[in-house]
Amino acid sequence: MKCSANFFLVCLAFLVLVITLSPYSSAGDLKGLVTETVLSNGLKVLLLENHKAPVITFQVWYRVGSRNEEYGKTGISHLLEHMMFRGTERVGPGELARIIQENGGQHNAFTSADSTTYFQNLKSDRIGVSLELESDRMQNLVLQEEGFRTERSVVMEERRLRTDDNPKAVAWEQLWAAGFQSQPYHWPVIGWMEDIARLRLEDVKAYYKRFYNPVNAVLVVVGDFDKKTLLEKIERSFGAIRRGVLPGQRVSIDEPHNGERRITVKREARLASVVMGFHVPNLRGLSDKGASEIQDVQESRDSYALEVVEALLGWGESSRLQSSLVRGKKLALAVGVSHPLLSKDPSLFTISADVLPDKSVTDIERATDEEIERLQREPVSERELQKAKNQLEASFIFQQDSIFSQASQLARYEMVSSWRNIDAYLPSIRAISAEDIQRVVKRYLTPDNRTTVILRPVSPSKTATSPSSASTEEQVR
Amino acid sequence: MILRKRFVFTLGVVVWIALSFGSLHAMPPVQRSVLPNGLIVINAEEKTLPFVTFKLLIHAGARRDPNGQGGLASLTARALLFGTAKQTMAGINEQLDFMGASLSSDTGRDYAVISFRVLKKDLDAGLKLFMEVLSQPAFPEQEVANEKARTLAAIRASEDRPGEVADKAFLNALYGPGPYGQPVIGTRESVEHITTESLRRFHHSCYGPGSSVMVIVGDVSERDLKDTVLTQLSAWNQAATPAPPLEIKAERGSKRVNIDRPLTQANVVIGHEGIRRDNPDFYAVSVMNYILGGGGLSSRLMHDIREERGLAYSVSSSYDAGKYQGSFRIVLQTKTTSASEAIYLALAEMSKMRSAPVSEKELEGAKKYLIGSFPLRLITQEGIAGLLLQVEYFGLGFDYVDRYPGLIQAVTIEDVLRVAKLYLHPDDYILVEVANLKETGAESQTR
Numbered sequence: 001m002k003c004s005a006n007f008f009l010v011c012l013a014f015l016v017l018v019i020t021l022s023p024y025s026s027a028g029d030l031k032g033l034v035t036e037t038v039l040s041n042g043l044k045v046l047l048l049e050n051h052k053a054p055v056i057t058f059q060v061w062y063r064v065g066s067r068n069e070e071y072g073k074t075g076i077s078h079l080l081e082h083m084m085f086r087g088t089e090r091v092g093p094g095e096l097a098r099i100i101q102e103n104g105g106q107h108n109a110f111t112s113a114d115s116t117t118y119f120q121n122l123k124s125d126r127i128g129v130s131l132e133l134e135s136d137r138m139q140n141l142v143l144q145e146e147g148f149r150t151e152r153s154v155v156m157e158e159r160r161l162r163t164d165d166n167p168k169a170v171a172w173e174q175l176w177a178a179g180f181q182s183q184p185y186h187w188p189v190i191g192w193m194e195d196i197a198r199l200r201l202e203d204v205k206a207y208y209k210r211f212y213n214p215v216n217a218v219l220v221v222v223g224d225f226d227k228k229t230l231l232e233k234i235e236r237s238f239g240a241i242r243r244g245v246l247p248g249q250r251v252s253i254d255e256p257h258n259g260e261r262r263i264t265v266k267r268e269a270r271l272a273s274v275v276m277g278f279h280v281p282n283l284r285g286l287s288d289k290g291a292s293e294i295q296d297v298q299e300s301r302d303s304y305a306l307e308v309v310e311a312l313l314g315w316g317e318s319s320r321l322q323s324s325l326v327r328g329k330k331l332a333l334a335v336g337v338s339h340p341l342l343s344k345d346p347s348l349f350t351i352s353a354d355v356l357p358d359k360s361v362t363d364i365e366r367a368t369d370e371e372i373e374r375l376q377r378e379p380v381s382e383r384e385l386q387k388a389k390n391q392l393e394a395s396f397i398f399q400q401d402s403i404f405s406q407a408s409q410l411a412r413y414e415m416v417s418s419w420r421n422i423d424a425y426l427p428s429i430r431a432i433s434a435e436d437i438q439r440v441v442k443r444y445l446t447p448d449n450r451t452t453v454i455l456r457p458v459s460p461s462k463t464a465t466s467p468s469s470a471s472t473e474e475q476v477r
Numbered sequence: 478m479i480l481r482k483r484f485v486f487t488l489g490v491v492v493w494i495a496l497s498f499g500s501l502h503a504m505p506p507v508q509r510s511v512l513p514n515g516l517i518v519i520n521a522e523e524k525t526l527p528f529v530t531f532k533l534l535i536h537a538g539a540r541r542d543p544n545g546q547g548g549l550a551s552l553t554a555r556a557l558l559f560g561t562a563k564q565t566m567a568g569i570n571e572q573l574d575f576m577g578a579s580l581s582s583d584t585g586r587d588y589a590v591i592s593f594r595v596l597k598k599d600l601d602a603g604l605k606l607f608m609e610v611l612s613q614p615a616f617p618e619q620e621v622a623n624e625k626a627r628t629l630a631a632i633r634a635s636e637d638r639p640g641e642v643a644d645k646a647f648l649n650a651l652y653g654p655g656p657y658g659q660p661v662i663g664t665r666e667s668v669e670h671i672t673t674e675s676l677r678r679f680h681h682s683c684y685g686p687g688s689s690v691m692v693i694v695g696d697v698s699e700r701d702l703k704d705t706v707l708t709q710l711s712a713w714n715q716a717a718t719p720a721p722p723l724e725i726k727a728e729r730g731s732k733r734v735n736i737d738r739p740l741t742q743a744n745v746v747i748g749h750e751g752i753r754r755d756n757p758d759f760y761a762v763s764v765m766n767y768i769l770g771g772g773g774l775s776s777r778l779m780h781d782i783r784e785e786r787g788l789a790y791s792v793s794s795s796y797d798a799g800k801y802q803g804s805f806r807i808v809l810q811t812k813t814t815s816a817s818e819a820i821y822l823a824l825a826e827m828s829k830m831r832s833a834p835v836s837e838k839e840l841e842g843a844k845k846y847l848i849g850s851f852p853l854r855l856i857t858q859e860g861i862a863g864l865l866l867q868v869e870y871f872g873l874g875f876d877y878v879d880r881y882p883g884l885i886q887a888v889t890i891e892d893v894l895r896v897a898k899l900y901l902h903p904d905d906y907i908l909v910e911v912a913n914l915k916e917t918g919a920e921s922q923t924r
Binding site for chain 2: 098
């Protein structure tokens with residue numbers, strides 16, 4: 001229900017032409033508005049009409065992400081995502097982007113631990129462009145050695161940019177690597193550098209064949225169209241594609257911690273940071289079954305309660321950690337709290353803080369512990385609980401302003417359970433009690449269940465001591 | 478009660494101009510009015526969702542920072558929420574959060590924009606709070622001191638983001654000590670010199686309704702406007718001093734700035750002075766830049782440097798055209814060992830734009846994207862409000878959305894060549910490299 005600044009999760013195909021479309025006509029029920037159809041080849045199609053503006057968002061979500069990878073071949077999902085722009089038998093290299101853009105379309109793709117997504121935002125009369133290109137590249141990708149080597153270099157540059165030259169990103173990467181041992185969330189979506197360098201064209205070909213099939217994909221379209229007409233067109237474009245075999249989705253799930261795990265990252269950095277993660281269940285019980293029912297009612301109630309805990313601790317200037325760490329005790333430059341409601345496997349509830357100069361990491365950890373203990377000890381007041389719920393509800397409504405996020409919300413629910421569960425969100429949040437909050441904080445936000453990563457700055461190694469001036473050399477040619 | 482009556486009367490003399498963006502774009506009808514206190518109000522009713530987006534543009538950008546107090550404009554905007562004559566910071570934040578509302582500021586060089594988003598049901602109370610923090614901030618000593626400390630830390634933290642370091646160095650090299658050459662957030666030295674008294678003075682002289690622009694998009698009917706919104710906006714009375722005109726001087730001549738950092742990539746900025754938004758060549762420049770490096774995967778830079786050679790994940794060019802002279806920039810990151818090659822390729826593309834006409838296909842591709850994607854900017858409340866602010870600030874006229882396709886369509890191959898020759902300077906540019914200089918070779922090259 002929020003955009004978490006989770007370094008672990010998303011890698012885009014490229015950076016420019018950013019999207020700013022937003023989605024519902026009201027915060028009402030979706031069940032009556034969304035049409036779900038499964039084509040005979042297994043492709044699931046979700047359509048939601050929204051006639052606010054003459055535009056559509058067209059999104060293909062494949063049920064494959066870094067969680068489907070194996071040791072030694074990490075990053076292959078994301079590298080394949082890049083290769084999807086390199087052309088098919090009908091559309092030459094570089095043509096795909098040109099065609100979409102000449103039709104006034106914005107487009108990109110992103111890979112997460114759980115899924116890989118391709119999208120276009122277009123004027124509604126250009127929907128044929130998406131139908132043609134996406135149905136084509138679902139099966140007919142041309143994977144050639146030369147393009148592959150180039151794209152692998154691009155991805156290595158992407159990794160340098162996002163992670164290797166960014167000390168905080170390194171700390172986050174370490175959080176997942178230490179928090180998970182057997183579970184694939186252990187490795188980063190973009191992959192380890194050595195793995196990327198070692199990936200072969202043959203690996204990517206096999207991966208494409210295994211995961212890019214109608215039976216393993218969900219097509220979501222939201223915007224200004226007529227459902228019946230569009231569905232016929234979708235049937236014509238995608239209906240003839242071979243079904244493919246539904247790949248297994250079972251992965252190892254980590255055993256519970258037997259005590260806190262602590263990691264130190266020493267890097268040249270100006271500020272220290274603390275990131276911590278607590279193991280929490282995902283919204284549905286197990287991730288390898290296609291059923292849409294929520295299997296463990298108790299755990300799903302826990303998930304919604306943890307949503308509220310996220311707001312209590314970290315949303316807005318009046319939230320507990322903001323009031324304590326940033327404003328009150330003046331220990332942190334900024335704090336962040338994130339609960340992974342929609343993850344396919346159990347994941348981490350995270351708390352992070354950038355430490356102000358001359359303040360200590362220990363004090364930040366102590367102050368964070370105090371706030372967590374206070375939530376365990378004292379029930380939140382009626383007013384504070386209501387405030388958190390109001391924030392979550394307002395945010396949910398604000399999010400509906402964009403057809404893009406409307407569509408991706410449907411798809412993200414569909415990836416982990418069923419889009420129908422969106423309608424359960426607000427009622428479930430409203431039903432959370434002060435006792436629920438106490439219970440889940442006691443159950444999950446405990447030291448034994450925590451992985452903590454400290455980013456400890458080391459002073460600049462080679463250049464001068466004053467970073468503002470002396471590390472700059474300036475010459476006029 | 479009395480207040481309300483008086484303003485209902487006052488509003489009687491306001492002339493409403495109903496404007497319409499072409500039906501093609503599904504833009505809601507727009508109304509513009511000038512309140513007696515001078516505030517320009519632009520309203521577009523968009524009722525599909527029960528909330529409202531406000532965007533207030535105030536001529537209180539960093540260009541008005543007093544000498545030696547860089548960062549004052551930015552800090553003032555942020556400090557609006559630190560308390561008022563009537564309420565503490567904690568009290569204000571608690572109310573905002575209880576409504577689930579968001580109130581934030583974004584200060585640029587020329588102006589500050591205060592954005593406010595609130596559910597329809599809280600419109601009245603929310604707007605009251607918004608106007609209170611805007612017109613009666615108290616700038617409490619303690620809160621301001623805390624924020625100064627945080628700002629200093631934020632400046633320090635930005636040193637860990639090589640892209641920002643490069644950008645800052647580029648602007649400084651281009652504009653020198655002038656207002657455009659200094660970071661909006663200020664420097665370590667300048668922020669130290671800011672006092673609560675300077676915040677008060679800045680607020681007093683720069684924040685007022687006169688010539689400020691309030692854009693309101695969302696679930697607000699004419700009735701809501703008259704009954705609550707305009708009444709509150711009209712009560713804002715403060716005579717701010719208009720922003721004086723500005724003379725922006727950009728440096729000419731080639732210049733290299735090398736900043737040594739133990740990084741795996743070279744963060745490169747190549748650039749020089751750009752154009753003003755009111756330059757009649759703006760549209761031809763938009764097309765030219767799209768072909769060069771603004772067009773994502775379809776641009777020449779992306780094609781050469783990324784698609785052909787795999788030297789970078791991201792490479793792009795942009796003109797930042799403001800009310801005053803902006804800049805032109807190519808930004809890229811590449812592993813240290815390929816820095817020289819990537820820089821060479823980027824410069825070669827700049828030269829090529831000037832020496833040979835673009836193809837018909839490239840021209841058409843650029844035009845089709847620029848025209849065709851325009852409606853995608855008008856989908857969300859945020860998008861509509863942002864565009865309306867630009868239209869008003871740059872005096873583009875409310876028929877801009879309708880005129881835009883024609884303006885782009887009129888650009889010819891000759892125009893593209895002409896503006897490339899005028900506004901691209903591949904022999905006269907600033908080159909910034911933030912990198913491990915030994916490995917990029919920048920060190921030996923410049924000695």
